[in-house]
Amino acid sequence: MALDLGTLVTAVELVQKIIALYQRIDSLPQQMTQLGRRMERLNIFLVRLESFVKKNNTKQPALAPGPLFSGQVEDLGKLLEGIKGNAAKVYDLFDRYEKGILSRSMNIEFRAKWMSQVWFSLVDSSPDKVQAIMEEIDYERGILSDYLGLMAIDKAHEESPGPSSPRSGRKAEKTGGNASGAVMKRPSPSPSRSPAPPRRSCKILFVDPYNEGRSVAAEALVKLLGQLTLKGHGDWRIADVCSAGFFAKNKGDCVDVIDGLDYSRRTFKLPWKPGAQSPSRMAMAAVFDNKWSDYPFKQDIRAEMTARTSCGMRKDMFTRFDFIFVFALREHDNMVKLREAVRKRVEAEGRVLARGKGRVLQLGAYLSRRKGAVREILNPPVTKDGKKNRENWNWKVSEIKTALKAFLKREMDWEQPNDKGTAMGKKTLEVGKA
Structure with missing residues (x-):
């Protein structure tokens, strides 16, 4: 499916x-207020994408600056179809x-305002159904934000909805009623913060071609950050945090699928590595042979x-995983195709992949950007004689750690704890424990 303007x-x-x-x-149940705020935030990202596509006079962002590959264009097209479908449900x-x-299918209406208190407990509008829609919108907005980064769309648009957003004439402050009849103020939307609470019990996966270097280093760093935080x-x-290799055969069950992809x-x-590969000793040394997080x-x-x-x-x-991290544009395109x-x-x-899982991200999206471009975290360069260089791996691990913290x-x-790994750092943590 191509991206259609x-x-x-x-x-x-x-x-x-x-x-x-x-x-x-003027008055809405609390869940409807939350839903409306989500649509305001979604609108900010959609307007930015629309403006970018029209400005570049193309139906295919792959032809514009900050190119997307075919798998990414198809994935973005499916995303927009999903957004349109959910928007239709929300409009209804x-x-x-x-x-x-109350229900179009059963032709049930309510006329009295007090009936709004039971609106979400009847027929087509249960709290569970509305919550499911909100979670899908949060998921879709997150992926849309990822693609805006990949396409290097100017981040300045994120700070204001722009002239296309229907905000003119809005009252400075409105009130709404929740399901129990209580009155609440409707806060103005803040595009800088997600309306959804932070994820808990999150599972992440790091993937590079062979699961020997960057992916293993990232997995190790997250485990160290976790223990340091606790x-x-x-x-x-x-x-849970794990790592895998896209072209590693060991323990995999997607070999035939990956072979059949339209790259x-x-x-x-890339060529397959069939055996059980050990982590790169240079990568592991760059992660562990230092004084950072120097605890048992x-x-x-x-x-x-x-x-x-x-x-x-x-x-x-x-x-299984909420976030699947890759390190380069090529790897991102391969992953969305898979x-x-x-x-x-x-x-x-006869089964369905769960929504809200398997969000594919480039880890470099969390590094500082120049003109909105996502930085690729590539393999460290080798020396002139083809050997790996420890200093290059030190720099690469530092880059990965910076992105992970962001x-x-x-x-x-x-919140970052004291991570100096020095005697002073240990003393500070022991004081906190006491």
Whole structure:
């Protein structure tokens, strides 16, 4: 499915009709207020994408600056179709509420205002259904934000909705009623913060071609950050962290699927490594041979990481993990193609991939950007005689660690503990424990 400008325009127009309805209704149940705020935030990202596509006079962002490959364009097209479908459901909710219709299918209406208290417990509008829609919108907005970064769209648009957003004439402050009849103030939307609470019990996966270097280093660093956070009595929300290799056969069950992918470029398909590969000793030395996080748990994690062997891709990774991190544009395109191929196979078996899982991200999106571009975290360069260089790996691990900390702060509301690994740092943590 290609990215169609008509689908984008339709989605933008529908979302803005929802916002106009939301702003027109004087009282709303609490869940409807939350839903309206989500649509305002979604509108900001959609308007930025629409403006970018129209400015570049193309229906295919792959032809514009900050190119997307074919798998990414198809994935973005499916995303916009999903947004349009959910927007239609949300518009129906607000339209029925304004007109006093409990259910279109059963032709049930309410006329008295007090009936709004039971509106969400009847027929088409249960709290569970509305919550499911909100979670899908949060998920879709997150992926849309990822693609705006990949396309290098100017981040300045994020600070204001722009002239296309239907905000003119809005009251400075409105009130709304929740399901119990209590009156609440409706806060103005803040595009800088997500309306959803930070994820808890989150599972993340790091993937590079062979699961020997960058992916293993990232997994080790997250485990170290987790132990350091817990030692400092911080809030740690990562329940599981793993790594895998896209072209590693060991323990994988996607070999035939990966072989059958329609790669955007021939060079994107790499040779397979069939055996059980050990982590790069240079990468592990760059992670562990230093004074950072120098506590007993560091040696335990080192023993665990150096004893592991490479793991290939498995179909359940897209339902097991919340975030799947890659390190380069090529790897991102390959991964979204694999996710789509797995989805088709799963659906052919009468099953469905869970929504809200398997969000594919480039880790470099969390590094400082120049003109909005996402930085690739590539393999460290080798020396002139083809040997690996420890200094280059030190720099690469530092880059990965910086990106991981930014991810944790942005997505998990993580607060960095004292991580100096010095005697002073240990003393500070022991005082905190006491």
